[in-house]
Amino acid sequence: MCFEISEENIGGYMIVTEKFFSGIGKRLRASEVRELLKWIKKGGIISFGGGMPDPKTFPVEEMKEIFSYIFSERKLGEEALQYGTTEGYNPLRETILEMLKKDGFKAIEDLDNIVITTGSQQALDLIAKVFIDPGDTIIVEAPTYLAALNAFAYFEPNFEVVPLDKEEMKVDLLEEKLGKLRKEGKNVKFIYTVPTAQNPAGTTMPNDRRRKLVDLAYEYDTIIIEDNPYGYLIFDDRVKFNHLGAFDDEGRVIYMSSFSKILSPGFRLGFIAGHKEFIRKLVLAKQAADLCTPSVTQMAANEFLRRGYLEKHVEKIKNIYKGKKEAMINALKTYMPEGTDWTNPVGGMFIWVTVEGVDTTEMVKTALERGVAYVHGRAFYPENARELGKNAMRLNFSYPTIEQINEGIKRLAEVVKEYKKK
Amino acid sequence: MCFEISEENIGGYMIVTEKFFSGIGKRLRASEVRELLKWIKKGGIISFGGGMPDPKTFPVEEMKEIFSYIFSERKLGEEALQYGTTEGYNPLRETILEMLKKDGFKAIEDLDNIVITTGSQQALDLIAKVFIDPGDTIIVEAPTYLAALNAFAYFEPNFEVVPLDKEEMKVDLLEEKLGKLRKEGKNVKFIYTVPTAQNPAGTTMPNDRRRKLVDLAYEYDTIIIEDNPYGYLIFDDRVKFNHLGAFDDEGRVIYMSSFSKILSPGFRLGFIAGHKEFIRKLVLAKQAADLCTPSVTQMAANEFLRRGYLEKHVEKIKNIYKGKKEAMINALKTYMPEGTDWTNPVGGMFIWVTVEGVDTTEMVKTALERGVAYVHGRAFYPENARELGKNAMRLNFSYPTIEQINEGIKRLAEVVKEYKKK
Numbered sequence: 001m002c003f004e005i006s007e008e009n010i011g012g013y014m015i016v017t018e019k020f021f022s023g024i025g026k027r028l029r030a031s032e033v034r035e036l037l038k039w040i041k042k043g044g045i046i047s048f049g050g051g052m053p054d055p056k057t058f059p060v061e062e063m064k065e066i067f068s069y070i071f072s073e074r075k076l077g078e079e080a081l082q083y084g085t086t087e088g089y090n091p092l093r094e095t096i097l098e099m100l101k102k103d104g105f106k107a108i109e110d111l112d113n114i115v116i117t118t119g120s121q122q123a124l125d126l127i128a129k130v131f132i133d134p135g136d137t138i139i140v141e142a143p144t145y146l147a148a149l150n151a152f153a154y155f156e157p158n159f160e161v162v163p164l165d166k167e168e169m170k171v172d173l174l175e176e177k178l179g180k181l182r183k184e185g186k187n188v189k190f191i192y193t194v195p196t197a198q199n200p201a202g203t204t205m206p207n208d209r210r211r212k213l214v215d216l217a218y219e220y221d222t223i224i225i226e227d228n229p230y231g232y233l234i235f236d237d238r239v240k241f242n243h244l245g246a247f248d249d250e251g252r253v254i255y256m257s258s259f260s261k262i263l264s265p266g267f268r269l270g271f272i273a274g275h276k277e278f279i280r281k282l283v284l285a286k287q288a289a290d291l292c293t294p295s296v297t298q299m300a301a302n303e304f305l306r307r308g309y310l311e312k313h314v315e316k317i318k319n320i321y322k323g324k325k326e327a328m329i330n331a332l333k334t335y336m337p338e339g340t341d342w343t344n345p346v347g348g349m350f351i352w353v354t355v356e357g358v359d360t361t362e363m364v365k366t367a368l369e370r371g372v373a374y375v376h377g378r379a380f381y382p383e384n385a386r387e388l389g390k391n392a393m394r395l396n397f398s399y400p401t402i403e404q405i406n407e408g409i410k411r412l413a414e415v416v417k418e419y420k421k422k
Numbered sequence: 423m424c425f426e427i428s429e430e431n432i433g434g435y436m437i438v439t440e441k442f443f444s445g446i447g448k449r450l451r452a453s454e455v456r457e458l459l460k461w462i463k464k465g466g467i468i469s470f471g472g473g474m475p476d477p478k479t480f481p482v483e484e485m486k487e488i489f490s491y492i493f494s495e496r497k498l499g500e501e502a503l504q505y506g507t508t509e510g511y512n513p514l515r516e517t518i519l520e521m522l523k524k525d526g527f528k529a530i531e532d533l534d535n536i537v538i539t540t541g542s543q544q545a546l547d548l549i550a551k552v553f554i555d556p557g558d559t560i561i562v563e564a565p566t567y568l569a570a571l572n573a574f575a576y577f578e579p580n581f582e583v584v585p586l587d588k589e590e591m592k593v594d595l596l597e598e599k600l601g602k603l604r605k606e607g608k609n610v611k612f613i614y615t616v617p618t619a620q621n622p623a624g625t626t627m628p629n630d631r632r633r634k635l636v637d638l639a640y641e642y643d644t645i646i647i648e649d650n651p652y653g654y655l656i657f658d659d660r661v662k663f664n665h666l667g668a669f670d671d672e673g674r675v676i677y678m679s680s681f682s683k684i685l686s687p688g689f690r691l692g693f694i695a696g697h698k699e700f701i702r703k704l705v706l707a708k709q710a711a712d713l714c715t716p717s718v719t720q721m722a723a724n725e726f727l728r729r730g731y732l733e734k735h736v737e738k739i740k741n742i743y744k745g746k747k748e749a750m751i752n753a754l755k756t757y758m759p760e761g762t763d764w765t766n767p768v769g770g771m772f773i774w775v776t777v778e779g780v781d782t783t784e785m786v787k788t789a790l791e792r793g794v795a796y797v798h799g800r801a802f803y804p805e806n807a808r809e810l811g812k813n814a815m816r817l818n819f820s821y822p823t824i825e826q827i828n829e830g831i832k833r834l835a836e837v838v839k840e841y842k843k844k
Contacts, residue, residue, distance in 0.1 A: 015672045017699035020611060020645060022577070025552035028706040052505055060499030067489035077482030081686035083474055118540055118690075121713040129576075130447035151710045154551075155444070189442060223442060250437045264503035266717035268540075277439035284450040288573045289711065291543040294719055295688035 024154050031150065032379050036364070040373050046408035048395040049373040051199065051349060053261060054324075057317045059309065063264075066303045070296070080296040086287045088116025088271070089298035095305050096271055105245035105255065105273065112276045115283050118293045120229055120258040120270035124151035126285045127225060127254070127272070131189050132157045137181060139191040141169050142388055143352070143380030145199045145227065148192060157189070159382035166343060168195055168205035171212045178220045188222040190254075195244065197230035197348025200380045200394035204234075204346050207241050214247040223278075224248075228257045232314055234347035235322035251275030259301050261349070262314050267297040321349065321398055327405045328397045335413035337420055349398040352377075358419045360393045366418070372411040446576050453572065454801050458786070462795050468830035470817040471795040473621065473771060475683060476746075479739045481731065485686075488725045492718070502718040508709045510538025510693070511720035517727050518693055527667035527677065527695065534698045537705050540715045542651055542680040542692035546573035548707045549647060549676070549694075553611050554579045559603060561613040563591050564810055565774070565802030567621045567649065570614060579611070581804035588765060590617055590627035593634045600642045610644040612676075617666065619652035619770025622802045622816035626656075626768050629663050636669040645700075646670075650679045654736055656769035657744035673697030681723050683771070684736050689719040743771065746819045749827045757835035759842055771820040774799075780841045782815045788840070794833040 071077045117123040132155035142161035162174045195205040226244045244253045254274035339356040361376040377392025493499045539545040556578035564583035584596045617627040648666045666675045676696035761778040783798040799814025
């Protein structure tokens with residue numbers, strides 16, 4: 001094995017690293033989207049691939065004012081630089097508590113129902129750690145949020161999927177699934193859903209399905225994780241719905257949301273609200289994960305809300321995203337061939353496009369060569385259900401400009417037409 | 423079981439939460455220190471219990487200037503509010519790389535050797551996730567950093583301990599331990615050490631032990647986690663030592679440090695430097711844990727370093743802590759009875775006190791009643807070695823004022839004297 005040894009020597013490293021990794025460590029692999037982003041960095045590519053807010057919407061001026069305020073008072077400044085509590089900055093927790101009460105959450109009573117997290121990604125990681133043992137059954141939507149799949153997968157659950165239609169999760173199929181699993185003697189640890197302006201599908205669940213979903217959690221003695229990063233970005237005012245928590249007296253809904261899409265993803269501020277027993281464990285898990293979320297960003301976010309800036313700011317974002325979404329829908333109508341279908345989201349950042357007979361994973365490379373990026377559908381399904389996404393792709397409309405949306409969809413439609421002919 | 427049911431009803435919760443938790447979730451328990459902190463909040467207590475920097479040292483003025491700079495330029499402001507990369511803010515990684523090269527780290531070559539973490543607590547959590555499978559053997563110092571024990575314990579390793587003396591880890595005993603484990607056919611996943619101004623013991627390892635420690639990692643084909651939060655706070659200028667990485671060509675030392683003690687714990691900024699293969703996996707684990715560390719705090723920290731503020735600032739902290747440490751040592755000499763022993767740290771934030779014949783866990787409650795708090799020694803040992811800490815306590819000198827140090831040690835000595843008589 002001379003060759004192998006000399007190759008090791010080239011890097012100056014004799015250590016064989018592989019043997020040190022745990023099972024989780026060995027399973028960690030770069031995600032497909034991560035690889036995609038490397039391509040995009042090379043330039044010249046219009047990207048519908050990411051999930052970033054439009055930085056033009058960021059409240060830079062307001063933040064200058066707020067940080068100046070925080071560091072002008074010695075006492076506030078010291079607080080901003082000191083350790084915070086694991087549960088989060090109390091004034092921010094109180095602001096969130098008020099929001100949730102106004103939104104009709106029935107089982108949320110006081111601060112003990114709320115923990116601030118370092119972005120909603122941490123919320124997913126803590127939930128995975130606290131709830132999932134290897135082999136546990138959890139139910140996710142198909143398709144579902146990619147980073148949630150990743151966070152859950154490290155703890156090796158058995159993924160069961162329930163498909164979506166244009167009104168979000170097919171709750172009748174969920175009922176069938178729950179019945180089947182009960183017959184098989186399988187408990188469901190939780191049902192994970194993004195019921196509002198879903199990522200990746202852009203779908204929103206109407207209230208009758210929401211009520212039914214909560215009823216099913218009661219009937220089958222399970223809990224629901226309601227992930228809601230986009231619910232404050234609904235740009236169609238006619239759409240009315242309640243959070244799942246508004247149908248839940250017992251605390252079977254664990255609600256999580258984030259300031260990433262309405263204020264700043266760079267602040268990494270999310271939160272979880274739910275039953276006190278669940279929150280207590282999540283706080284303990286967070287203590288081991290990062291002790292506490294930075295104080296300074298929590299203080300700045302709370303100040304932003306306290307000064308009444310959020311409402312005006314969200315209106316601005318909604319207007320911009322609404323225009324971009326309409327531009328993308330119009331471009332899809334103009335350029336896409338027959339046999340192409342898409343969702344028409346009432347909010348959020350994504351459109352889900354399905355192209356009959358085209359393998360969108362195979363198509364990625366050609367699209368990149370023609371200067372347009374998307375995420376192929378398979379990425380949004382657990383391993384055992386990936387084929388359900390073979391004809392789909394997720395398009396982000398929040399980040400590109402309207403000109404890029406037009407040009408990008410035109411490029412993409414050309415590639416789609418070629419692939420349909422194959 | 424009528425009573426139990428009605429008790430459940432009082433809270434309005436019918437759900438039995440316990441059944442939903444994973445093995446990790448079930449093992450999560452509030453730490454003893456956490457309970458202690460609740461007591462202290464009640465007021466009137468001089469606390470040597472925590473591990474917080476003196477907020478009077480925080481650079482509030484400088485931060486006002488820096489945040490104002492960041493948010494005065496639209497482009498920088500947008501960057502501060504947008505998602506960053508999982509690896510961390512590149513200019514900060516470059517600053518760290520330079521620092522490490524200057525410090526003689528032999529196996530650290532470029533940015534791929536470095537990942538920024540959300541505090542060093544996250545570094546510990548990621549290391550636990552990536553390296554530890556249940557039943558794996560890891561070696562820790564006895565005593566060792568409490569929060570590291572917590573982070574590691576969730577992944578259920580077999581803890582082996584090596585005791586300290588006043589020159590830090592007894593590396594000769596480590597060699598014996600490694601030999602014994604090899605005979606038993608047990609691989610050691612890693613050795614975790616805080617070799618400089620250790621938490622909790624306040625000890626610092628001389629260079630001959632450091633060299634020997636690295637040699638042993640090579641001989642026994644294992645790796646070392648060097649945790650160094652206090653190494654930049656050495657207030658005795660005569661003390662010279664190298665980082666373990668200065669003796670390591672292959673990348674067997676994974677180095678972690680933090681800006682918590684030299685800049686701001688509220689920023690939650692730490693980093694890991696090591697072999698690229700290890701860093702690559704840690705980055706992937708971080709992606710699932712919180713996607714990225716906040717951009718704005720990374721930018722502010724880097725600006726603080728770039729403007730040359732750190733050096734002056736660290737000098738100021740060192741002077742203050744040196745004064746406080748000397749005050750505590752003097753108070754110990756003045757008030758403590760015979761049969762009490764303590765370390766005399768050259769840096770950091772902690773003194774380790776041992777009282778012959780006194781159970782310091784039992785003594786905690788009386789001390790609190792007399793208005794003084796400390797952390798009992800047992801807390802700093804893994805479950806299987808707790809009795810080694812029965813006569814010890816950790817005293818923090820960075821947070822209390824000099825007056826509080828004097829009065830607090832006086833109070834504590836009174837309690838110690840009583841307990842010695844028992």
